[in-house]
Amino acid sequence: MYGIYIHIPFCIRKCPYCDFYSVSSDEDLRRDYLSALKNQILSFGRVEADTVYFGGGTPSLLDPREIADIMALLRRQFDISSGAEVTMECNPATADTAKFRGFIEAGINRLSVGCQSFQDETLRSLGRLHSAEEAKAAVRDAREAGFDNISVDLMLGIPYETPAIAEADALAAAELEVQHVSSYLLRICEGTPFADGVPGIPDDDVQAECYRRFCRVMDESGYRQYEISNFAVPGYESRHNLKYWQCGQWLGFGPGAHMSDSVRRYSFEPDIGRFIFAFRGGPVTDPLALMRDEGTVDAEEYIITSLRTSSGLDTAILSGRYGVRLSAEQLSFIGKCRDAGLAEVSEGHVRLTRDGFLVSNSILSELI
Secondary structure, eight states: OEEEEEEEOBOSSOOTTOOSOOBOOOHHHHHHHHHHHHHHHHTSOOOEEEEEEEEESOGGGSOHHHHHHHHHHHHHHSEEEEEEEEEEEEOGGGOOHHHHHHHHHHTOOEEEEEEEOSOHHHHHHTTOSSOHHHHHHHHHHHHHHTOOOEEEEEEESOTTOOHHHHHHHHHHHHHTTOSEEEEEEOOOOTTSGGGGOOTTOOOHHHHHHHHHHHHHHHHHTTOEEEETTEEESTTOOOHHHHHHHTTOOEEEESTTOEEEOSSEEEEOOSOHHHHHHHTTTSOOSOGGGGSEEEEEOOHHHHHHHHTTBSSOEEHHHHHHHHOOOOOHHHHHHHHHHHHTTSEEEETTEEEEOHHHHHTHHHHHHHHO
C-alpha cells in the first residue's frame, strides 16, 4: 500500500535553521503552482494508498478549499482507502478554529503542529513567528474544531537549552493531551543562516541529558517511543512516516519531493520555476523522465532506517527483500552492543535501546 506526499513549498518567512525547500509566494505563483501540481498528480497511474501527507513549507497557508480540491483529485486518481490517515503540517501562526474546521471538511484527519518549543526566548532564537502561548492556543483551537489526532513537533539541542527546559517542553506537550510528539535534534545544515554560526548550542553531554529527560517525561505521560525521535499514544503512530522508516512505497509530488517504489527512489529537483514549466501544459506520459533517479533502495538503507525504530531490524526482511545476511563481523559487533546495553537481540530482530539511540550514528557507521 502506497503513501502520498504533497509538498506545499510556501512559507511566510524561512526559519534560519530550515533546509527544506520553500519560497515566498504571491497569488499568481500560488495559482500556477497548484495547477502544475495537479497535472503532476494526473501523470501517474492508479495505486492503492492508505496515507496522505501535506508537508512543506507551510501547507496551512493554503485555503481549505485548495486542500479540498487536491484531496478530491487524489481520490479520483488513486484508490485512497476509507480509513486513510491524512496529515497536514501546520504553523501555529497560520490557522484558527474556523480554518481548522475547513481543513477537517476538506478531508484532513491528522494535524502536525510545528510548535518547536514552548519557551518564548527559544522561539525567538529559532526565528519562529509565534509565541509559546500561541502554539498552545493553536493545539487547543484544533481540538475545538474537531481534530482528535494531533501531533506536535518540538526540537532538542536548540540554543541555550538545558535538561530542565527539555523536560518542561515535554511536560507542556503532555499537558496538551496530544496523541503524538516528535522531538527532532536540531541539525545545522549548509546553506542556512545557522551554518554561519549560532551561539548557545549545548554540548553533546547536555544534549544527551536533554534527550533522556524528554524521553522520561514521555514514558511517564503514557507515550510509547516507536522511533528514535517520535512518541505516540498507542495506536496513534504516524502511519505515513513509518513507510519511510520501513523502506515502503510512496509517491511524492512537488519540487524537492521524493518518491519510492521500495526498489528505486526518485525526486523532482527543488526548483518551483522548473516544476511549473515541466507540468504547465497538462499531464505528461513519462513523469519519471522529468525526475532525478536517486538510485536503488538497498540493504544499507533498510538497516539505517529500521534501526531508528523500536521494532528494529528484521533479518528475515533483510534476507528476503534484499538478499543480504549479516556477516560474522556484523553479528560480533551487534553482540558487543548488546553486552554494552546499547542493543537487544531476539528472534531475528535487532533493536537499539534508548542508550543505543543516543549513539546511533556511531553504531550505524560501524555496522555499515
